[in-house]
């Protein structure tokens with residue numbers, strides 16, 4: 050790892066967060082890619098692949114619930130942690146800090162809606 | 175155009191707004207499509223303000239014409255291309271920037287820092303970041319020290335300036351020498367005999383290491399300079415392996431009984447170590463005295479005593495806010511307005527820059543708009559600095575005696591050894607050295623009864639051997 054690289058390095062396939070585990074931070078990808086996986090009855094379904102500067106685990110900042118998905122490094126990846134407390138303190142002073150997260154979450158809802166429509170129409174035909 | 179407001183010292187007063195001469199009500203003055211914004215100073219405050227302003231404007235569908243004026247060329251090694259500082263980008267700032275989508279690449283960050291090592295005359299203790307992750311960045315503000323032929327890392331200030339121009343800001347490589355009111359209440363910038371087109375909003379981000387704040391006098395704005403003190407920075411060249419071996423990825427902080435010295439640190443970079451001394455008018459004698467301490471020498475290769483042959487400087491540090499940082503169509507951000515005491519100056523510049531940008535886009539550019547929407551951020555920083563002064567007085571007291579210094583290290587060391595224990599001293603030291611948390615939190619941690627009891631116990635233990643030795 051280069052001396053100036055920030056965050057923590059994960060090897061290909063290494064788990065960064067695990068579904069159903071408690072979490073109190075979110076993550077920003079500094080370098081590389083990660084895959085987001087949903088687990089159901091022991092089977093994993095890839096939900097998304099995220100790239101540099103994308104973030105994940107943001108739900109843990111706003112709700113005290115377990116992680117909704119597993120995230121693994123896809124190739125070597127470097128990831129920075131954002132703690133809940135630091136982040137919420139900054140958002141309290143500067144609510145616009147949450148704009149990017151809201152934008153991303155709204156994009157994800159849009160994609161999910163499209164997916165629901167696709168699945169329902171497939172089920173109806 | 176007449177006087178818009180008067181500025182007064184508000185370093186330690188509650189609210190400075192009473193008695194100002196603002197003429198505009200909130201939101202009388204607004205930025206509209208095509209409005210011209212003139213930023214003076216392309217340090218972190220000026221560049222980050224520009225990035226935030228342009229992003230926010232885009233969100234609300236506003237098209238602005240922003241020009242940054244900066245005479246320094248940050249690609250030039252040596253003092254001429256550098257905004258002299260320790261170059262630590264705090265944990266909180268690294269995280270806030272990441273949340274804004276601004277990542278600091280390894281081409282800018284010379285070393286990721288994952289711990290602090292506290293040295294006293296006898297002992298030392300290493301305090302790790304809570305998640306054992308490299309969350310603090312060590313950078314050069316310019317391209318590197320005097321004499322460097324091939325810079326290997328990009329300047330931090332140049333990187334931010336690049337982000338601002340990438341988002342569409344113009345860069346004028348000139349020093350602003352004067353300001354004039356135009357007939358319509360806007361301002362023109364003077365460069366020698368030339369004059370700019372008028373700007374709707376003037377942003378001063380000129381720091382405290384020049385005379386640019388006097389520009390306010392041209393506008394008839396009364397001002398009082400921020401209180402500053404002389405500090406010391408020195409860049410010690412070392413092989414990368416030697417930096418790895420002597421300092422590693424830890425910032426080394428020294429708790430020594432040297433009068434007038436508030437904070438002393440050795441910051442490992444790529445192929446240099448930055449010596450940073452803050453306190454009360456640091457002079458050559460104090461620097462020599464610090465470098466001669468055995469605990470400092472242990473961290474450095476032999477023969478680093480003569481700092482005068484190395485690239486060194488004595489920049490001024492803002493230790494007391496001096497201005498009300500706004501008027502109608504004029505706002506001051508970063509060091510020239512309000513900043514944090516001794517810590518995380520760049521983080522404070524980011525906070526005031528963001529507050530000013532959000533106010534200008536979402537509310538307006540009258541003094542009243544800045545008072546309502548930006549001043550709360552400045553007031554919070556000023557209020558916390560008052561507590562910071564108490565924290566530093568307390569530390570100064572503990573620093574005076576050998577047994578109290580040893581007790582601090584003893585308490586932190588025993589916390590580091592015991593996994594799962596409440597690390598009250600370690601966290602208080604961490605927050606204080608890194609600037610990661612407000613001084614209020616540092617003070618609250620130290621006010622906990624268990625903190626006091628444990629420290630008293632450690633002080634008693636550390637005092638005993640000395641008494642025995644004397645008898």
Ligand SMILES: Cc1cc2nc3c(=O)[nH]c(=O)nc-3n(C[C@H](O)[C@H](O)[C@H](O)COP(=O)(O)OP(=O)(O)OC[C@H]3O[C@@H](n4cnc5c(N)ncnc54)[C@H](O)[C@@H]3O)c2cc1C
Nearest residue numbers: 215217218219259260261262350380381386508509519520
């Ligand atoms: C010894 C020391 C160590 C420090 N260490 C740290 C640290 O480790 N971490 C940290 O976060 N903070 C640190 N600070 C504080 C930090 O340096 C400042 O808080 C930070 O630089 C403020 O940024 P700024 O943009 O407000 O001002 P500056 O960085 O001073 O930038 C002002 C810019 O304005 C330009 N300018 C001035 N006048 C004009 C003009 N008339 N026309 C055009 N341009 C002009 C200058 O050239 C300069 O580029 C330290 C300070 C000192 C003194």
